[in-house]
Amino acid sequence: MIKLTIPSEPVPASRPRVTRRGFAFTAEPYRSYKKxxxxxxxxxxxxxxxxxxxxxxxxxxxxxxxSVSKVERRRRLLGVHRPTMKPDIDNLFKAVTDACTGIVWKDDNQIVSTKSDKFYSEEPRVEIYVEEL
Incomplete structure (x- = not known):
C-alpha cells in the first residue's frame, strides 16, 4: 500500500469558467493547489x-x-461532529485524483474502488492511500 500526504488545507476541484468571449479558464485557488x-x-x-x-x-x-465555541471546537476535533458543509467530498476527491494522475497512476479510470472521509484537525492535510488490486 502506498501512503502519500499533502500538508495543506484541502481545496475542491472547480469547474472551468468561461468568459464572455468564450475562453475557458480554471479558478486560481484550484490551479495553485493542483500545482x-x-x-x-x-x-x-x-x-x-x-x-x-x-x-x-x-x-x-x-x-x-x-467562529465556533470552545466546546464545539473540541467536539469537532474529537470526531463527534464531522464536516457536513461545503466543499463537497466528490469535488475534494476529484482535485486529489487530478493531482495524482500521471504521477501515481497513468489515468484515473484505473480507480475501481474508493473510500473518502472528511474530518476536522489542528493540522489540515490530505492523506492518500493507494492499493493495487
Whole structure:
C-alpha cells in the first residue's frame, strides 16, 4: 500500500469558467493547489505510475472554523461532529485524483474502488492511500 500526504488545507476541484468571449479558464485557488499538490506528490512518489486496477482511500482533514465555541471546537476535533458543509467530498476527491494522475497512476479510470472521509484537525492535510488490486 502506498501512503502519500499533502500538508495543506484541502481545496475542491472547480469547474472551468468561461468568459464572455468564450475562453475557458480554471479558478486560481484550484490551479495553485493542483500545482502544489503535484510537487508534493512527486517528492513522495518517484517510481513509475501504477498500471492496473486500484483502490484509493482519501482522508481529508480540514481546520475548524474560528467562529465556533470552545466546546464545539473540541467536539469537532474529537470526531463527534464531522464536516457536513461545503466543499463537497466528490469535488475534494476529484482535485486529489487530478493531482495524482500521471504521477501515481497513468489515468484515473484505473480507480475501481474508493473510500473518502472528511474530518476536522489542528493540522489540515490530505492523506492518500493507494492499493493495487
Amino acid at each position: 502544489m499538490a503535484n510537487q508534493v506528490i512527486k517528492e513522495q512518489y518517484s517510481t513509475e505510475p501504477l498500471q492496473g486496477a486500484l483502490h484509493v482511500q482519501i482522508k481529508f482533514y480540514r481546520s475548524v472554523q474560528k
